[in-house]
Amino acid sequence: xxxxxxxxxxxxxxxxxxxxxxxxxxxxxxxxxxxxxxxxxxxxxxxxxxxxxxxxxxxxxxxxxxxxxxxxxxxxxxxxxxxxxxxxxxxxxxxxxxxxxxxxxxxxxxxxxxxxxxxxxxxxxxxxxxxxxxxxxxxxxxxxxxxxxxxxxxxxxxxxxxxxxxxxxxxxxxxxxxxxxxxxxxxxxxxxxxxxxxxxxxxxxxxxxxxxxxxxxxxxxxxxxxxxxxxxxxxxxxxxxxxxxxxxxxxxxxxxxxxxxxxxxxxxxxxxxxxxxxxxxxxxxxxxxxxxxxxxxxxxxxxxxxxxxxxxxxxxxxxxxxxxxxxxxxxxxxxxxxxxxxxxxxxxxxxxxxxxxxxxxxxxxxxxxxxxxxxxxxxxxxxxxxxxxxxxxxxxxxxxxxxxxxxxxxxxxxxxxxxxxxxxxxxxxxxxxxxxxxxxxxxxxxxxxxxxxxxxxxxxxxxxxxxxxxx
Amino acid sequence: xxxxxxxxxxxxxxxxxxxxxxxxxxxxxxxxxxxxxxxxxxxxxxxxxxxxxxxxxxxxxxxxxxxxxxxxxxxxxxxxxxxxxxxxxxxxxxxxxxxxxxxxxxxxxxxxxxxxxxxxxxxxxxxxxxxxxxxxxxxxxxxxxxxxxxxxxxxxxxxxxxxxxxxxxxxxxxxxxxxxxxxxxxxxxxxxxxxxxxxxxxxxxxxxxxxxxxxxxxxxxxxxxxxxxxxxxxxxxxxxxxxxxxxxxxxxxxxxxxxxxxxxxxxxxxxxxxxxxxxxxxxxxxxxxxxxxxxxxxxxxxxxxxxxxxxxxxxxxxxxxxxxxxxxxxxxxxxxxxxxxxxxxxxxxxxxxxxxxxxxxxxxxxxxxxxxxxxxxxxxxxxxxxxxxxxxxxxxxxxxxxxxxxxxxxxxxxxxxxxxxxxxxxxxxxxxxxxxxxxxxxxxxxxxxxxxxxxxxxxxxxxxxxxxxxx
Numbered sequence: 043x044x045x046x047x048x049x050x051x052x053x054x055x056x057x058x059x060x061x062x063x064x065x066x067x068x069x070x071x072x073x074x075x076x077x078x079x080x081x082x083x084x085x086x087x088x089x090x091x092x093x094x095x096x097x098x099x100x101x102x103x104x105x106x107x108x109x110x111x112x113x114x115x116x117x118x119x120x121x122x123x124x125x126x127x128x129x130x131x132x133x134x135x136x137x138x139x140x141x142x143x144x145x146x147x148x149x150x151x152x153x154x155x156x157x158x159x160x161x162x163x164x165x166x167x168x169x170x171x172x173x174x175x176x177x178x179x180x181x182x183x184x185x186x187x188x189x190x191x192x193x194x195x196x197x198x199x200x201x202x203x204x205x206x207x208x209x210x211x212x213x214x215x216x217x218x219x220x221x222x223x224x225x226x227x228x229x230x231x232x233x234x235x236x237x238x239x240x241x242x243x244x245x246x247x248x249x250x251x252x253x254x255x256x257x258x259x260x261x262x263x264x265x266x267x268x269x270x271x272x273x274x275x276x277x278x279x280x281x282x283x284x285x286x287x288x289x290x291x292x293x294x295x296x297x298x299x300x301x302x303x304x305x306x307x308x309x310x311x312x313x314x315x316x317x318x319x320x321x322x323x324x325x326x327x328x329x330x331x332x333x334x335x336x337x338x339x340x341x342x343x344x345x346x347x348x349x350x351x352x353x354x355x356x357x358x359x360x361x362x363x364x365x366x367x368x369x370x371x372x373x374x375x376x377x378x379x380x381x382x383x384x385x386x387x388x389x390x391x392x393x394x395x396x397x398x399x400x401x402x403x404x405x406x407x408x409x410x411x412x413x414x415x416x417x418x419x420x421x422x423x424x425x426x427x428x429x430x431x432x433x434x435x436x437x438x439x440x441x442x443x444x445x446x447x448x449x450x451x452x453x454x455x456x457x458x459x460x461x462x463x464x465x466x467x468x469x470x471x472x473x474x475x476x477x478x479x480x481x482x483x484x485x486x487x488x489x490x491x492x493x494x495x496x497x498x499x500x501x502x503x504x505x506x507x508x509x510x511x512x513x
Numbered sequence: 514x515x516x517x518x519x520x521x522x523x524x525x526x527x528x529x530x531x532x533x534x535x536x537x538x539x540x541x542x543x544x545x546x547x548x549x550x551x552x553x554x555x556x557x558x559x560x561x562x563x564x565x566x567x568x569x570x571x572x573x574x575x576x577x578x579x580x581x582x583x584x585x586x587x588x589x590x591x592x593x594x595x596x597x598x599x600x601x602x603x604x605x606x607x608x609x610x611x612x613x614x615x616x617x618x619x620x621x622x623x624x625x626x627x628x629x630x631x632x633x634x635x636x637x638x639x640x641x642x643x644x645x646x647x648x649x650x651x652x653x654x655x656x657x658x659x660x661x662x663x664x665x666x667x668x669x670x671x672x673x674x675x676x677x678x679x680x681x682x683x684x685x686x687x688x689x690x691x692x693x694x695x696x697x698x699x700x701x702x703x704x705x706x707x708x709x710x711x712x713x714x715x716x717x718x719x720x721x722x723x724x725x726x727x728x729x730x731x732x733x734x735x736x737x738x739x740x741x742x743x744x745x746x747x748x749x750x751x752x753x754x755x756x757x758x759x760x761x762x763x764x765x766x767x768x769x770x771x772x773x774x775x776x777x778x779x780x781x782x783x784x785x786x787x788x789x790x791x792x793x794x795x796x797x798x799x800x801x802x803x804x805x806x807x808x809x810x811x812x813x814x815x816x817x818x819x820x821x822x823x824x825x826x827x828x829x830x831x832x833x834x835x836x837x838x839x840x841x842x843x844x845x846x847x848x849x850x851x852x853x854x855x856x857x858x859x860x861x862x863x864x865x866x867x868x869x870x871x872x873x874x875x876x877x878x879x880x881x882x883x884x885x886x887x888x889x890x891x892x893x894x895x896x897x898x899x900x901x902x903x904x905x906x907x908x909x910x911x912x913x914x915x916x917x918x919x920x921x922x923x924x925x926x927x928x929x930x931x932x933x934x935x936x937x938x939x940x941x942x943x944x945x946x947x948x949x950x951x952x953x954x955x956x957x958x959x960x961x962x963x964x965x966x967x968x969x970x971x972x973x974x975x976x977x978x979x980x981x982x983x984x
Contacts, residue, residue, distance in 0.1 A: 071632070073582035074589065075619050080632055083577035083647070090578065106554035107561065111544035112621075112652055112668050113605075118545065134584075135609040136621065139667075140656030141602050148546050150583075150607065150621070161542070161551055170841075176554070181583055181652065185611030196610075197583050370641075 048382065051319050056263040061191075063313055067322050067382045070191045077189035077196030084383055085309060087330035089199065092308055093179065095232050095328070096201060099224040103216075105175035105203055110157050112181070113148040118156035121282040125155065128249020132184040134196075150183040155250065155275070155301055158204045159283030166297060169208050169289050173216065177203040192310035193267070193513050200305030206285055206297040210276070213298035214253075217272045218496065220302045221255045225270040233308070234325040234434040235259045235315045236442055237269055238463075238508060240488025241497050245476065248301070252276035255496060258487045258508065260442040261314035264462040266487045266510035269311050272302035310513070316434055322384030323406055325434050326427035333363040333423060334385045338373050338392030349391045352401075355420045361427070381406065386430055387423060405430055407437075446508075452478045459484040459510045468505040484509050519853065522790050527734040532662075534784055538793050538853045541662045548660035548667030555854055556780060558801035560670065563779055564650065566703050566799070567672060570695040574687075576646035576674055581628050583652075584619040589627040592753040596626065599720020603655040605667075621654040626721065626746065626772055629675045630754030637768060640679050640760050644687065645768075648674040663781035664738070664984050671776035677756055677768040681747070684769035685724075688743045689967065691773045692726045696741040704779070705796040705905040706730045706786045707913055708740055709934075709979055711959025712968050716947065719772070723747035726967060729958045729979065731913040732785035735933040737958045737981035740782050743773035781984070787905055793855030794877055796905050797898035804834040804894060805856045809844050809863030820862045823872075826891045832898070852877065857901055858894060876901055878908075917979075923949045930955040930981045939976040955980050 049062040064070050069085035072078070081089065097107070113136065119126045134150040137143060151157065158176065166174055179201045186196045203220060207213040221239055229237045242254040251273035259269050279285065280296040289295050316323040326332050333356055335349045346367045356363035366376055373390075380388055390402040396416070403414045403422070407430055414422060445462025449455040452475050458464030459482065468489055471479070476486065487508045489497050497505045520533040535541050540556035543549070552560065568578070584607060590597045605621040608614060622628065629647065637645055650672045657667045674691060678684040692710055700708045713725035722744035730740050750756065751767040760766050787794040797803050804827055806820045817838045827834035837847055844861075851859055861873040867887070874885045874893070878901055885893060916933025920926040923946050929935030930953065939960055942950070947957065958979045960968050968976045 071635075073584070074586050074628065074631060075582060075584040078582035078584055080582065081580040083579045086579045087577070089580075106558070108554045108557045109552040109560075109670065111546060111549035111551065112654065113544070113546040113549055115545050131612050133609075133611075134607050136605050137608045138604075138606040138618075140604075140658065147609075157545065160545060164542075183583065187611065199580065 047319065048378065049319060049321060052262055052317075059317075059319075060310075060314060063317055063321055063382075064191055067384070069309075069313070069322070072191070073197075075196070077186040079191050079195045079197075081199075081306070088312070088324065088328065089306060089309060091328050091330050092228075093201075096224065096228050096304060097179070099228055100177050100201065100203065100220075103175070103219055103224055104173075105177045105205065107178060108176050109178050109180070110154050110161070112151055114151050114154070114157045116147050116149055118160065119149060121156065122250050122278055124278070125250035129153070129184070132186075134183045134185055151180070152182055152184045153301070153303075154178065154180070154182075154202055155204065155279050155299075156283070159279045159285060159299070162204070162206050162285045162297070162299070163283045166206055166285055166287050169287050172206055172208045172287060172297060173212060174206045175203075175216075176205065177201055190310075190513075192306055192313070195306070198306045200303050203300070203302045205300045206280070207299070208287070208289065208295070208297065210274075210298050213274055213300050217253070217255060217274050217300040217302065220300075221257065221272040225257050225272065225302075225304060229257055229259070229269055229308075230435065232325065232327045233312055233315070234327075234431060234438060235269070235311060236435060236439040238488060238490065238494075239496065240490040240508060241500070242271070242488060243476075243486045243507075244500060246486070248273045250275060250278050251301075252278070256488050258510075259311050259315055260438075260445065260463060260510075261311070261513065262317060263314070264445050264510075266463065266508075266512040267307070267311045267314065268487070268512065269308055270302070270304035273300060275299040275301060314513075315438055317384070320409075321382035323434065324384040324386060326386040326431045329384075329386050330362060331364045331385050332361050332427055333387040333389060334366050334380050335363060335389045335391060336373070336376060336380070337365070337367040337369055338390055338395070340367065340369050341393065345391055345393055345396060348396055352389065352391070352419065356423060359420060359424060361423055387426055389419065407433055455479065455509050456482040456484050462510070463487070464509045466507050466509060468507040469503075471507050471509075479509055483511050485512055487512060518790065519849065520790060520792060523733055523788075530788075530790075531781075531785060534788055534792055534853075535662055538855070540780075540784070540793070543662065544668075546667070548657040550662050550666045550668075552670075552777070559783070559795065559799065560777060560780060562799050562801050563699075564672075567695065567699050567775060568650070570699055571648050571672065571674065571691075574646075574690055574695055576648045576676065578649060579647050580649050580651070581625050581632070583622055585622050585625070585628045587618050587620055589631065590620060592627065593721050593749055595749070596721035600624070600655070603657075605654045605656055622651070623653055623655045624772070624774075625649065625651070625653075625673055626675065626750050626770075627754070630750045630756060630770070633675070633677050633756045633768070633770070634754045637677055637756055637758050640758050643677055643679045643758060643768060644683060645677045646674075646687075647676065648672055661781075661984075663777055663784070666777070669777045671774050673772060673774045676771045677751070678770070679758070679760065679766070679768065681745075681769050684745055684771050688724070688726060688745050688771040688773065691771075692728065692743040696728050696743065696773075696775060700728055700730070700740055700779075701906065703796065703798045704783055704786070705798075705902060705909060706740070706782060707906060707910040709959060709961065709965075710967065711961040711979060712971070713742070713959060714947075714957050714978075715971060717957070719744045721746060721749050723749070727959050729981075730782050730786055731909075731916065731934060731981075732782070732984065733788060734785070735916050735981075737934065737979075737983040738778070738782045738785065739958070739983065740779055741773070741775035744771060746770040746772060785984075786909055788855070791880075792853035794905065795855040795857060797857040797902045800855075800857050801833060802835045802856050803832055803898055804858045804860060805837050805851050806834060806860045806862060807844070807847060807851070808836070808838040808840055809861055809866070811838065811840050812864065816862055816864055816867060819867055823860065823862070823890065827894060830891060830895060832894055858897055860890065878904055926950065926980050927953040927955050933981070934958070935980045937978050937980060939978040940974075942978050942980075950980055954982050956983055958983060
């Protein structure tokens with residue numbers, strides 16, 4: 043009788059497979075308050091790696107980290123009409139503090155344009171104070187009616203960048219720089235997820251933005267996931283909070299602001315973009331543990347020191363390696379567990395291997411057990427990791443391309459979106475088309491130029507729409 | 514006429530000096546909701562350095578980072594009687610979410626023993642699952658009636674460690690390990706603050722703890738600041754949340770837990786421990802910017818490239834260096850500003866200096882301008898930084914020791930605490946003594962053995978009490 047699979051096969055029930063991975067790989071659990079979640083150590087270590095990589099890119103783009111309060115006066119949100127309309131249904135409201143009812147209720151930040159706008163107004167006086175480039179790593183709260191771990195939770199962790207500029211052009215250039223140099227670069231080159239960058243249609247914009255740029259990824263089931271967004275806010279928040287400066291001629295002018303964010307939602311994207319029926323697959327550049335050295339068994343106590351030495355030698359060449367010498371637990375169970383957790387390379391070391399001067403090396407994506415000379419293994423691993431990184435990106439790109447269909451009618455586009463992405467001329471969609479697609483739960487994920495660039499406006503001629511079902 | 518000082522002199526009004534430093538060095542501002550604060554980029558960069566240093570030590574102590582929800586059901590807190598009594602007056606309560614009144618109000622975490630206890634109970638089954646060593650970096654909220662930036666704010670940032678062990682002894686050893694190897698080591702060797710470690714008296718324990726260990730520092734005005742605490746929680750939370758395991762004989766037993774934390778309060782300690790009348794003084798090992806290379810002026814455009822080269826060469830030898838070539842702003846103002854911000858070493862480069870093959874090097878603590886050969890400067894700086902690190906610790910230790918008085922009566926102890934710390938035999942204090950000292954706003958900061966160790970109990974013979982006024 044065949045052993046029951048640990049995970050529901052993706053082809054049988056993708057959402058259940060996702061839930062199984064979260065559970066069996068010990069990534070996350072539901073929190074006690076509906077919609078909240080607990081991020082367990084293995085997943086949190088991946089999030090820390092995401093933070094480190096994104097943070098370095100944000101700093102390279104010139105922004106400074108700061109921290110603004112969790113609590114925002116309700117009145118702040120009301121100053122920007124579209125913003126309050128967009129976020130009101132999702133707010134958590136604190137009405138009591140220190141045992142007393144508060145005079146003015148405060149909201150738990152759903153995002154921080156308003157409170158940061160208030161301080162930008164204080165800190166900006168002259169054009170010399172611009173651009174003002176800020177970022178914060180924080181938790182935010184948006185009450186979710188249909189929560190799903192990592193993808194849509196009532197509390198999530200993210201970074202939110204907020205910048206102010208002297209001109210619309212400067213703001214646009216910076217919002218695009220973040221989209222490409224921070225988000226796209228990180229997602230493609232670290233997460234190995236070939237995101238499509240594009241412009242959101244007006245209906246899908248951030249509440250208060252004049253333009254929202256997005257990174258859209260294809261998941262293992264062909265659906266789209268919005269992985270990160272960068273917004274031009276025009277002068278909407280500058281007007282609401284009076285972020286004004288005296289320009290070079292001494293005239294007073296309103297600043298142009300942007301905001302941009304990525305969140306723990308990327309963890310969901312990571313799982314669903316690369317995961318297979320054996321579990322998570324973590325791209326080597328992201329992995330907190332790139333290599334696990336497994337002691338198969340160790341009756342005479344000689345295997346563990348040899349395995350530890352290998353871990354030390356790997357660390358010395360810059361590989362994030364870890365020892366698993368828990369021989370009290372069956373080897374097969376441990377091997378399956380590391381596979382579930384998606385560690386890129388597994389090195390199995392047993393007494394017989396050592397006697398024969400070799401070990402078994404297994405790449406997570408390929409799965410094949412490759413006997414390798416003990417003397418060659420440390421030199422081999424960095425190349426294996428880079429090969430796997432490239433292979434994951436190539437496989438995800440090939441899958442995305444094979445599941446993206448050029449369409450000439452809305453029916454074709456809806457059909458394409460049943461399995462992947464449809465690409466259709468934007469002028470063939472329009473309000474009626476959006477409604478037609480919506481009947482099949484298909485939405486316009488983004489607009490792109492034929493060359494894959496960002497359209498300059500919502501109605502630039504030749505613009506293509508990418509349509510899909512989405513998370 | 515002498516120029517008015519930028520900061521209120523410490524001797525005139527220490528609290529106002531503190532406020533001036535926060536303001537003029539652009540460290541922090543009050544948030545819009547009473548008791549909250551905005552941490553500005555320069556201060557946040559220091560906090561990031563604190564986080565990196567403390568986090569590395571926590572990981573070395575074997576704990577894994579994770580993340581638990583901001584929102585905790587009110588009922589969780591009520592399960593541990595002392596805990597709910599201690600925290601109830603400080604809670605922020607969310608009563609509305611997603612536009613509706615919640616069925617059960619949720620509190621914004623003031624600390625996370627309860628919610629983490631709930632999950633520890635799920636994750637611990639056998640003695641093999643112990644110790645369970647968790648930590649999280651998070652924001653917490655405790656409504657403050659008398660807020661003071663960094664020292665007591667309604668929202669603050671911290672790490673909170675939570676561990677479960679098979680025995681009381683294991684829990685005790687781990688709580689002490691965190692106190693010494695993580696907190697004391699970081700505070701002494703990075704912050705250059707010679708903290709006293711000791712045991713809190715029962716009245717000052719964490720709500721729900723059986724023993725609270727503390728790091729107490731002396732500030733520039735002789736007052737004490739509690740910089741970090743590590744708690745033995747006995748089986749109080751294990752009982753409330755059923756954190757139980759089957760031991761080696763198969764018997765069911767309750768775990769023993771600990772919790773421990775340091776927060777953005779350390780920023781207040783940093784400012785008040787080392788700051789002088791010219792501003793903040795940042796110890797080199799902590800500094801996000803260790804050296805600033807200032808272009809004095811640059812009419813012919815040759816000075817800035819030379820200064821940039823120096824920055825690059827310093828970076829190449831591992832020094833965190835930064836260029837200030839904002840020659841549109843007066844040199845004196847910029848020099849004063851870097852002094853205010855406490856950057857450890859300032860290197861001033863002007864055209865005449867360059868022509869003469871030298872620059873001016875200024876150590877923040879000493880203040881003297883030392884002409885240094887251009888060819889020698891990069892090789893000199895690392896030593897200067899280490900010297901300054903040692904000098905700051907030595908100065909803080911000498912000041913603490915000179916302001917610590919051995920006392921034989923409560924009156925002497927109260928008198929000593931008017932200027933610094935009093936040390937008195939604990940058996941001379943007792944309930945009456947606590948009341949007597951309290952009349953002068955003096956409290957017992959901690960109990961220590963005569964050798965400076967941790968007393969094994971509240972009434973161990975020979976125990977000494979450190980008494981002081983405190984923040």
